[in-house]
Amino acid sequence: MNRKTRYSRVIKGLHNWIIFFVLFSFVITCCLMLFISVLSNSLGIVFSEENLSDAAKLTFINVIFISLLFTVFDSLRRWFMVNRPVNKILDAAKKITKGDFSARIQPVNTLFADDGFNKIIECFNKMAEELSGIETLRADFIANVSHELKTPLAVMQNYGTMLQQPVLSDEKRLEYSKGITEAARRLSNLITNILKLNKLKNQQMFPSVKEYNLSEQICESLLQFENEWEKKKITIKTDIEDGVKIRSDEELLSLVWNNLFSNAMKFTGENGTVSVSLESKGDVAVINVKDTGCGMTPEVGAHIFEKFYQGDTSHSEKGNGLGLALVKRVVDIMHGEIRVESVLGKGSSFTVEFDRNLSKN
Numbered sequence: 001m002n003r004k005t006r007y008s009r010v011i012k013g014l015h016n017w018i019i020f021f022v023l024f025s026f027v028i029t030c031c032l033m034l035f036i037s038v039l040s041n042s043l044g045i046v047f048s049e050e051n052l053s054d055a056a057k058l059t060f061i062n063v064i065f066i067s068l069l070f071t072v073f074d075s076l077r078r079w080f081m082v083n084r085p086v087n088k089i090l091d092a093a094k095k096i097t098k099g100d101f102s103a104r105i106q107p108v109n110t111l112f113a114d115d116g117f118n119k120i121i122e123c124f125n126k127m128a129e130e131l132s133g134i135e136t137l138r139a140d141f142i143a144n145v146s147h148e149l150k151t152p153l154a155v156m157q158n159y160g161t162m163l164q165q166p167v168l169s170d171e172k173r174l175e176y177s178k179g180i181t182e183a184a185r186r187l188s189n190l191i192t193n194i195l196k197l198n199k200l201k202n203q204q205m206f207p208s209v210k211e212y213n214l215s216e217q218i219c220e221s222l223l224q225f226e227n228e229w230e231k232k233k234i235t236i237k238t239d240i241e242d243g244v245k246i247r248s249d250e251e252l253l254s255l256v257w258n259n260l261f262s263n264a265m266k267f268t269g270e271n272g273t274v275s276v277s278l279e280s281k282g283d284v285a286v287i288n289v290k291d292t293g294c295g296m297t298p299e300v301g302a303h304i305f306e307k308f309y310q311g312d313t314s315h316s317e318k319g320n321g322l323g324l325a326l327v328k329r330v331v332d333i334m335h336g337e338i339r340v341e342s343v344l345g346k347g348s349s350f351t352v353e354f355d356r357n358l359s360k361n
C-alpha cells in the first residue's frame with residue numbers, strides 16, 4: 001500500500017468517525033433534554049424557550065467534551081494494553097517466518113496489559129526454543145552426514161586412482177580393491193543406519209509384535225561375531241537363561257544385540273573377555289553385555305547415545321557413531337531402559353531391561 005492510499009484511508013476513517021461521533025452526541029443530548037423536560041413537567045417547573053435552548057447547547061458541548069475525553073483515554077489504553085503487545089508478537093513471528101529462530105519476546109508489564117498476553121508470549125517463546133533446537137539438530141545432522149559420506153568416498157577415489165596405474169603387482173591390486181570394498185561397505189552401513197534412524201525417529205517404523213524365543217535370538221546374534229572373537233582371541237562367557245519367550249519386534253531387537261556385541265568386540269583388545277547374560281525376572285527381561293575393553297570416561301559415557309558421537313576415535317574408521325543412537329531409539333520404542341557402567345581402561349557393561357510383552361505397554 002503506497003503513502004497516498006494510506007493517507008486517504010486515514011482521512012476517510014476520520015471523516016466517518018467524526019460523523020458518527022457528532023450524531024451520537026446529538027442523540028444523547030436529545031435523550032437528556034427529553035428526560036429534563038419530562039422531569040420538569042412532573043415537578044411543575046416551567047423553563048423559558050431561551051433557557052431550554054441554552055441548556056441544550058451546553059449539554060451538547062458537555063457530551064462532546066466528555067466523549068472526547070473517554071475516546072482519548074480508551075485509545076491510550078488500547079495502544080498500551082493491546083496494540084503494543086500484539087505488535088511485539090507480530091514482529092517476533094515475522095522474524096521466525098524469515099528463519100531467525102533466536103527471536104524471543106520479553107513478557108509485558110501486567111499493570112499495562114492483559115495477563116493473557118503473557119501466556120501467549122510464554123507459549124510463543126517455548127515454540128521458538130523448540131524450533132531452534134530442531135534447526136540446530138538438522139544443521140548438525142547434515143554437517144555430520146556430509147563429513148561421514150565424504151570420508152569413504154575419498155578413500156574409494158584414492159584407491160581407484162591407484163588401481164589405474166599400468167604396472168601393478170597382483171598383491172597391490174588385491175589390496176586396493178579390498179580397500180574399495182571396505183569403504184563401500186562403510187558407506188552402505190552408514191546409509192542403512194541413517195535410513196533406519198530416520199524411520200525410527202519419525203515413528204514410521206511400527207513394531208510388528210510376535211512371540212519368539214529371545215534366548216535363541218541372542219545366541220544366534222552372538223555367533224555372527226565368531227570370526228572376530230577368534231581373531232582377537234577373546235574369551236566369550238555366556239549365562240543365557242534357556243527358552244525365554246517374549247512378545248516383541250524381532251527385527252528391531254536384533255539391531256540392539258548386533259550393535260552391543262559389535263561394540264564389545266570392537267573395543268575389547270586381544271585376549272580380553274566378553275560376557276553375555278540373559279535373565280527373566282517375572283515379566284521383565286534383563287540382558288547384560290560386559291567387556292574387558294578400553295572402557296570410557298563418565299564424560300564420554302554421557303554422550304554415547306547421541307547421533308554421530310564417537311568417544312574413542314582410534315576405532316572411528318570401524319563405525320559411524322550411529323549404533324548406540326539406534327539402540328537407544330529401539331529401547332525407547334520398547335518402553336525399556338538401557339544403562340551403561342564403564343571404567344576407563346577396565347571395561348564396560350551395558351544392561352538392557354524391557355517388558356517381555358510389548359503389546360502390554
Ligand code: ADP
Pocket residue numbers: 259263264267291293294295296300304309310311312313315316318319320321322323324325347348
Ligand atoms: P561407533 O561404535 O560407530 O563409534 P556407537 O554409537 O556404537 O558408535 O558408539 C558410540 C561411542 O560409544 C563409541 O565411539 C565409543 O566411544 C563408545 N562405546 C560404545 N560401546 C563401547 C564399549 N563397549 N566400550 C567402550 N566404549 C564404547
